[in-house]
Amino acid sequence: MPINLYILLAVALFAIGIIGVLTRRNAIIIFMCIELMLNAVNLLLVAFSKMHHLKMAGVDPRIGTDGQIFVFFIMVVAAAEVSVGLAIIVMMYRNIHSVDVNFLNRLKH
Amino acid sequence: MSNKLDIVYLIPLLPLIGFLINGLGRNYLSKTLSGIIGSGVILGSFVLSIWAFMQVREGNAADVHYFDFIRVAGVHIPFDFKIDQLSSLFLLIITGVGFLIHVYSTAYMHEERKDHFARYFAYLNLFVFSMLLLVMGGNYVIMFIGWEGVGLCSYLLIGYWFKNQEYNKAANKAFVMNRIGDLAFLVAIFWIISKVGNANYNDVFAYAKEFSATDITVITLLLFVGATGKSAQIPLYTWLPDAMAGPTPVSALIHAATMVTAGIYMIARSNILYSLSHLTMDVVAYTGLATALLAATIALKQNDIKKVLAYSTVSQLGFMFLALGTGAYVAAVFHVMTHAFFKALLFLGSGSVIHAMSGEQDIRNMGGLSKKLKWTFITFLIGCIAIAGIPPFSGFFSKDAILLAAFEKSPVLYGIALFTALLTAFYMFRLLFITFSGKFRGTHEQEHHLHESPPSMLLPLIILAVLSIAGGLVGIPEAISHGGDKLAAFLSPVVQSVKHDAPVSHSTEYMLMGLSTVLVLIMIIYAWFRFRNYQRKEETGFGKVLENKWYVDELYESIIVKPLHRLGGFAKDVFEKTVVDGLVNGVSKMVNYGGRQLRLLQSGQVGAYVLLMVISMILIFVIQLFVRKQ
Amino acid sequence: MIPVLLILIPLLAGLASFFIKNEKTARAWALLAAIVTLGVSLLGITVITDARHLQHECRWMESIGASFSVKLDGMGQLLCLLNAVAYPVVLLATWKTNYRKANNFFALMLLAQAGMMGVFLAMDALLFYFFWELALIPMYFLCSQWGGERRIAVTFKFFIYTFIGSLLMLVGILYIWSKSADHSFSISSFYTLWVTPKEQLFLFWLFFAAFAIKMPIFPLHTWQPDTYEQAPAATTMILSGVMVKMGVFGIVRWLMPVLPYSSFMWGDMVTAFAVTGMIYASLIAIRQDSLRKLVAYSSIAHIGLMCAAVFSETESGVQGAMIQMFSHGINIIGLWIVVGIIERQFGVKKISELGGLAQKAPSMTIMFVIVALANIALPLTNAFAGEFLMFNGVFNSLGSKYPVLLTVLAGTSIILAAVYTLNMIRKVFYGHTNELTATITDLGLTEKIALGAIVAMIFVFGVYPQALLNLTQEFTDTFLSKVVLVKK
Known part of the structure; x- marks a missing residue:
């Protein structure tokens, strides 16, 4: 399968993620969109790593593996982030009884 | 080089010692004692001056060198005394008349308090010391030291009764007017040094013929301006009548017999230079005559x-x-x-x-x-x-x-x-x-x-x-x-x-x-x-015009003192605050204003931040497309 | 060895002072440290004059070409002596002043001394910059913690002002560093480097900004009167007596020999600013009613002359500026001491509220009059030789197109100086006492010692200035050989 299709899919996912972050006000949806963006990147990393691996397997079997290792890292970090992020959202709901980010403008002061 | 005249340093030193004793011991010395010390040291100087005068008469005029006052490349000022006919004559006048006036003062000032009495003699001794430096100095710088020194003593003695602010004002006036002359004197010294390399009389007079016509005229004129300050000539004469605020013996010694003749001494000393410039000679003659006439009419x-x-x-x-x-x-x-x-x-x-x-x-x-x-x-x-x-x-x-x-x-x-x-x-x-x-x-x-x-x-x-x-x-x-x-x-x-x-x-x-x-x-x-x-x-x-001294004081007041005062006030209250500090504060205000405007970007809306981030990222990508390395 | 000691003694003593709890002990400790420093600096001038002991070098940030290199040369000896003399005098004179958290106050004072010592000794541009800031920061805290009512605003201005100058200088240092062949901050590589004339012309202003603000030169002076008015008396003495000399020092060590071409080209312009400042400051001083501001403006006028003299690039001018840095430091501290005593006794800073002090406090009056007259350069006081040589230098200036005009204009300031000084003496000390001033007490013992030392120095160096001139003679010769590009 040509790499172009993977790239297109990843770009589409990333764009959806960005638009979601920009347009939605619900914190949970924004959170999901961020995950979407992260996974778009993961997809790209996996696709490229597979491509390099196929091409260069004869020279050195290790080539292309690092991309996949990155993906694991990202997934781990994302998991950690989700727990922290959700905790923040829960705290936010407890304080202002809403998960609308537009109410989160206290940084200004 | 040892010379019999080497010990002439005692002539100014004695009054200096008298000054120190009277000055430091003013609270302890009795009036009689400070009077005796004050007059005694001058008598000692007088005796030595007679001896020096005799030596000179026998043909023993000498330059005596003590130490280097200032020595750097291009400027060499030795601490020299020049004992010759002119200076020895002045020595006699200063110490002789000075002694008589000291004796007179012991009675005249007798009603003063003990410490003030000693202070008076300390000042008087200091004056004699400075005046002796002035006439004995072997170069223009030593003369200048004495020159300013006598100005200082004149200031101190005019303002001797310091509780009276009118007297103090007169003292200030005398000092400042003298300083105007001193500045001209100083510039003349620089001029001489830049041409001759030092200011020793011998070297300067030996060089006299080599000065250009402009140099000689400027130098002599500047020296003359210096002399007008000290010797109270037009236009710097108005301090002398005010100087009468001092005790009368002071007026006799400083403002009649000795200090005010310093200008004459200086020009007589530089007669070789003056004879070379007709212009200066005319200026000196006419200024002198005009002053003589003006002052006589006022008197x-x-x-x-x-x-x-x-x-x-x-x-x-x-x-x-x-x-x-x-x-x-x-x-x-x-x-x-x-x-x-x-x-x-x-x-x-x-x-x-x-x-x-x-x-x-x-x-x-x-x-x-x-x-x-x-x-x-x-x-x-x-x-x-x-x-x-x-x-x-x-x-x-x-x-x-x-x-x-x-x-x-x-x-x-x-x-x-x-x-x-x-x-x-x-x-x-x-x-x-x-x-x-x-x-x-x-x-x-x-x-x-x-x-x-x-x-x-x-x-x-x-x-x-x-x-x-x-x-x-x-x-x-x-x-x-x-x-x-x-x-x-x-x-x-x-x-x-x-x-x-x-x-x-x-x-x-x-x-x-x-x-x-x-x-x-x-x-x-x-x-x-x-x-x-x-x-x-x-x-x-x-x-009435004469009684009011031709209104010269009032004239100076309105064309020099008041404008300067106003200028100072303008600089202090207007220029400094609005222009100089205004610029500085302007910069800080600009920073403040810029900060306040940029602050508007921080809306606090999370969405806005994210939007800004995305736009910036896109911008960076776009810019990066254009500034690729070729 | 000597230079390291000169920096370390005040530094360590200062750090230790933070931990002293008792106020009196802290005071005595600071005085002790200051006296030891003075002793060491005197040793470095008289006894131990072997070159080996007067310099020290060790490794410090080698990777970027900086080293801890210090050396005590003629100018360094003179200014370290000034710095070392100033501290005991100031501490003695302010012996009776009470400070809250006295240990911190003295600690910061000593740290500032260490910083200034470092500035005068550093032979490495980065080290110089390091000490330059080290001297500034304690001053900031001293002024902002112990100052007068408007201290916060004023100190902020002072700090920002000088800090901007420092940063510009840092840019200049880094630029020259990047140009040097071996990427070294050492002074020798700065001196041997030839920066192209075009670069010199703008680099000059980067350095000059820092030094001009420190001195200060018109029109960058407005931080100074305010700061002097608000800072605690002891700090003001150090600021005006020692710290402003860092500006002149910087020009002589780090500006003119490094950028000789531009120093020559901009010489007239700088001199014109300096001379304008002299007249301007004197005019303002005539109208001042605040004692402190009057002294501050007189200081601006005097510093202007030093700057002009240095830029004359003549031996007479530079030597004059050298001894005048010392003399002016001594004299102005003397003035501040008396001003400080008056303030402490009456709590007023206005000239118009005072009067008649001479009747009740004759010793103080005599001392003050001597110091004030020395400050206006009366002959046989220490400032005379300096001012004489400086004026002579400006008159014979190599690069200037209008030396005579500049000399005469600068000279008018000596007349104006007489006007404001004598008027101040008249209004404060002469005349009749009023209700306020009738209560004055004369000098105490410590104040007498401090002022007596100053008066003694005034006369010793007034009668025999050659002692100081000899000290800096060699330095001046080498300086001029680096700076003077054209002979007249």
Whole structure:
């Protein structure tokens, strides 16, 4: 399968993620969109790593593996982030009884 | 090099020691003791000065080197003394007259508190020290040290009674006006150093012929401006009359006999330079003459006994500058000497009068004092005759020499100078008659208190009176006695008067002498008739202008002092606050304003931040597309 | 060895002072440290003059070409001596002043001394910059913690002002560093480097900004009167007596020999600013009613002359500026001491509220008059030789097109100086006492010692200035050989 299709899919996912972050006000949806963006990147990393691996397997079997290792890292970090992020959202709901980010403008002061 | 004259350093050192003892021990010394110390050190200096003078007469003039005051490349200022005919003569005048005035002061200042009494003698000693440095210095810088030193002492002594702010103002005025002259003097020194490499008299005079015409004119003019400050000539003369705020012996010593003649000393010392510049000579002569005339007219209408003498001093100094300007340096020095005698005498005499009148200085409140103050009256009379110029008193010879020099230069100068001399005779005898003849016009209390001064005040008066009579005999003109002008012969190695092409014949000289003597006598008789029974009356018209000193002080006040004050106020309150600090604060305000505007970006909306982030990222990508490395 | 000691003693003593609890002990400790420092600096001038002991070098940030290199040369000796003399005098003179958290106050004072010592000794540009800031920061805290009512605003201005200058200088240092062949901050590589004339012309202003603000030169002076007015008396003495000399020092060590071409080209312009400042500051001083501001403006006028003299590039001018840095430091501290005593006794800073002090406090009056007259350069006081040489230098300036005009204009300031100084003396000390001033007490013992030392120095160096001139002679010669590009 040509790499172009993977790239297109990843770009589409990333764009959806960005638009979601920009347009939605619900914190949970924004959170999901961020995950979407992260996974778009993961997809790209996996696709490229597979491509390099196929091409260069004869020279050195290790080539292309690092991309996949990155993906694991990202997934781990994302998991950690989700727990922290959700905790923040829960705290936010407890304080202002809403998960609308537009109410989160206290940084200004 | 060892030289007999090496020990001349003691001459200024003794007064300095006196200053230190009196200054530091002012709370401990009794009045008698500080008086003895103060006068004693001057007596010591005087004795040494006589010794130095004798050495010089025997031909032992010498330059004495002590240490390097300043030595860097391009400027070498040694601490040197130059003991020659001119300086040794001045040494005698300063220490001699100085000693008499110190003795006089012990009685005159006796009512002062102990520490103030010692302070007075400390200042007086310091003054003598500075004045000695001034005349002994072997280069212009040492002269300048003494020059500013005497200015300082003058300041301290004018403001001696420091509780009176008017006196302090007079002291400040004297110091500041002197400083204006000092600046010119200083620039002249720099000019000399930049050409010669140092300021030693010997080197400068040896170099004299190599100065360009501009250099010599500028240097001599600048030195002259310096002299106008110290010697109270137009335009810097107004401090001297105000300086009469000081104790009377101070006026006698500093503001009549010694310090104010420093300018004459300086020009006489630099006579080699001055003779090279005709322009400067003319400027000096005309300034001197104008000052002499102006001050004499003012003196006609003054009512303060010391103010009359002060203006008379200014006028006499003008005469000396006239002599310098006509190239008759010896005549100027001669007049310095005789003037020191008779003006010190007159001032001390006026001090005796003031003492007797318990501080009264207004002659309108005096009158008829000759009966009570016999000795004072006689000596004062001698002083008046001497200053008026009646032969054979000392003033006659020196004034005659100046008038003759003026005549040689131009008859017009002579005419004005003679007129001024007549005015001198007139105002001096006006002073004498108003003070000593007629009826007493003061309060009853003063009349009761009138008394002759103690011997320690009278003795200096008598000695000075003798000198005023006989002092002129060292400079009898050639026309009267061949070889009579001993002073010119003595000074000839260092001071050479300008020779005129066509000297005045002896017969003309006799005629001029006769003319001036007769006219002076007429003036005196006229004054006698006008003032022997003086009645107080208000001045009007021109008399009022003279009484108010031609309003020169007011003029200076409005064209120099006030504008400067306003400029200072403008700089302080307007320029500094709005322009200089305004710029600084402007910068900070701009930063503040910029910060406030940028703050608007921080809306606090999370979405806005994210949008901004995305836009920036896209921008970076786009920019990166364009600025690829080729 | 000597230079390291000069920095370390005040530094360590200062750090230790933070931990002293008792106020009196802290005071005595600071005085002790200051006296030891003075002793060491005197040793470095008189006894130990062997070159080996007067310099020290060790490794410090080698990777970027900086080293801890210090050396005591002629100018360093002079200014370290000034710094070392100033501290005991100031501490003695302010002995009776009470501070809250006195230990911190003295600690910061000593740290500032260490910083200034470092500035005068550093032979490495980065080290110089390091000490330059080290001297500034304690001053900031001293002024902002112990100052007068408006201290916060004023200190902020002072700090920002000088800090901007420092940063510009840092940019200049880094630029020259990047140009040097071996990427070294050492002074020798700065001196041997030839920066192209075009670069010199703008680099000059980067350095000059820092030094001009420190001195300060018109029109960058407005931080100074305010700061002097608000800072605690002891700090003001150090600021005006020692710290402002860092500006002149910087020009002599780090600006003119490094950028000789531009120093020559901009010489007239700088001199013109300096001379304008002299007249301007003197005019303002005439109208001042605040004692402190009057002294501050007089200081601006005097510093201006030093700057002009240095830029004359003549031996006479530079030597004059050298000894005048010392003399002016001594004299102005003397003035501040008396001003400080008056303030402490009456709590007023206005000239118009005072008067008649001479009657009640004759010793103080005499001392003050001597110091004030020395400050206006009366002959046979220490400032005379300096000012004489400086004026002479400006008069014979090599690069200037209008030396005579500049000299005469600068000279008017000596007249104006006489006006404001004598007027101040007249209004404060002479005349009659008023209700306030009748209560004054004369000098105490410590104040007498401090002022007596100053007066003694005034006369010793006034009669024999050659002692100081000899000290800096060699330095001046080498300086001029680096700076003077054209002979007249």
